[in-house]
Amino acid sequence: MFKRVLIANRGEIALRIMRACHEMDIETVAIYSTEDRYSPHVKLATESICIGPGKPSDSYLNIPSIINAAILTKAEAIHPGYGFLSENEEFVDLVNRCGLIFIGPSKKSIGLMGNKSRARQLMLENDIPVVPGSEGSIEDIGELKAICRDVGYPVILKASSGGGGRGMRIVYREEDLEREFLNSKSESNTCFGDDRIYVEKYIVNPRHIEVQILADSYGNVIHLGERDCSIQRRHQKVLEEAPSPRLNRSLREELGRISIKIARLAEYTNAGTVEFIIDEDGSYYFLEMNTRLQVEHTITEMVTGVDIVKEQIRIANDMKLSYRQEDICFEGHSIQCRINGEDIFNNFLPSTGELKNIHIPGGLNVRFDSYIGNGCYISPYYDSMIGKLIVKGENRLEAIKKMRVALEELSIDGIDTNIELHYGILHDFDFVKGNYSTSFLEQKLSGEFKDFYLEMENHYGTES
Numbered sequence: 001m002f003k004r005v006l007i008a009n010r011g012e013i014a015l016r017i018m019r020a021c022h023e024m025d026i027e028t029v030a031i032y033s034t035e036d037r038y039s040p041h042v043k044l045a046t047e048s049i050c051i052g053p054g055k056p057s058d059s060y061l062n063i064p065s066i067i068n069a070a071i072l073t074k075a076e077a078i079h080p081g082y083g084f085l086s087e088n089e090e091f092v093d094l095v096n097r098c099g100l101i102f103i104g105p106s107k108k109s110i111g112l113m114g115n116k117s118r119a120r121q122l123m124l125e126n127d128i129p130v131v132p133g134s135e136g137s138i139e140d141i142g143e144l145k146a147i148c149r150d151v152g153y154p155v156i157l158k159a160s161s162g163g164g165g166r167g168m169r170i171v172y173r174e175e176d177l178e179r180e181f182l183n184s185k186s187e188s189n190t191c192f193g194d195d196r197i198y199v200e201k202y203i204v205n206p207r208h209i210e211v212q213i214l215a216d217s218y219g220n221v222i223h224l225g226e227r228d229c230s231i232q233r234r235h236q237k238v239l240e241e242a243p244s245p246r247l248n249r250s251l252r253e254e255l256g257r258i259s260i261k262i263a264r265l266a267e268y269t270n271a272g273t274v275e276f277i278i279d280e281d282g283s284y285y286f287l288e289m290n291t292r293l294q295v296e297h298t299i300t301e302m303v304t305g306v307d308i309v310k311e312q313i314r315i316a317n318d319m320k321l322s323y324r325q326e327d328i329c330f331e332g333h334s335i336q337c338r339i340n341g342e343d344i345f346n347n348f349l350p351s352t353g354e355l356k357n358i359h360i361p362g363g364l365n366v367r368f369d370s371y372i373g374n375g376c377y378i379s380p381y382y383d384s385m386i387g388k389l390i391v392k393g394e395n396r397l398e399a400i401k402k403m404r405v406a407l408e409e410l411s412i413d414g415i416d417t418n419i420e421l422h423y424g425i426l427h428d429f430d431f432v433k434g435n436y437s438t439s440f441l442e443q444k445l446s447g448e449f450k451d452f453y454l455e456m457e458n459h460y461g462t463e464s
């Protein structure tokens, strides 16, 4: 096993990875920017090394500095966490060529799945359902028009190198197609340096469901069930739950089987997530595969008892998975609320500053993964997510009630947070019924549903 691992990340996920390492008697190296010099990941690591100023491109994205830090501190492996360099092929390649181990999938799998239209093509060739649309990327407007006539409007244009919604355009009529095609190409070129676009029929009000998989270097692949990630705003997930209240046993088993098949097709190793959308009549379609540890891996851990980060480290060390599929038992229901520093009454503007009077809830099956503490400073340089409140109940209703109580107890002064938004969601009748789609938050926040705001205001008042 590794003696020492460098964690190429910050915030709550750096702490999460550190805990797994220390439990496995592995020493840790933290990297940090000057902006993060008082952050807890710096103190809790075995050794810490400053790699540059606050701007991510000068520090957490600075490949030469990070690799030099690993070599200087004699780390044998690098865990990238999520975001930053976690899905960067060139980084994986350089890590390996410097004689270090990347704790994650191979360069090849990351490259394959990073090209969304190529991944789509691979699924088509192997009879895995994808949304009707183009075969690969689109050559010209004539071809695009023909495909859209064939599949019917609305359609969605997506960037081949995309993800996170950038470059995406929903088109309702043929007369808008050419203009949106050019817009989409230009935005994709700006964001990803790749202007290739593919098209799919646009599924209205889908559920966004993803399956966690683990694969070792001996060809063993298992799935850890699904997460429902439909509660999101502007492509940022807000609340996740496992299992999905939308799935029945047969659909669940089918998605698990297909996800394992997809991992095998990609010769995938380590932890990964297969994303699907489910339309209103229950048909499912492969969307893409995420080749990293995800923010919401926690709820899968809560319902399976599997420590996903420990498995990642074992796999990277060429050890076999600790579980066979038959060993995985699903128990109870888990919900995660992402706690963000933002002003939900002012267009979700990021809120930064020094925290005080923090109270963290506790109790049976209540988990808070964060990096916050009294006096801690939330920097505008980084993501607004400051913590994740996670609960598990014996069933969905118990989980909802546990989360309501935990949210009431959670208190953070000094910056604005989205705690009240979560309270509104957890008390919404449609949410409680499990009756929601990816449009849920947008609809509730549009003002069409005044009761949603009332629920928040009744409880918290409208001060500040």
Ligand code: MV4
Binding pocket: 131, 156, 163, 164, 165, 200, 201, 202, 203, 204, 206, 208, 232, 235, 275, 277, 287, 288, 438
């Ligand atoms: C879709 C879709 C509907 N139909 N594809 C969003 C993120 C990326 N991983 C794929 N996404 C979607 N792809 C087809 N064919 C709906 C989404 C989607 C979405 C789209 C627009 C606005 C908000 C959304 C939220 C979740 C998913």
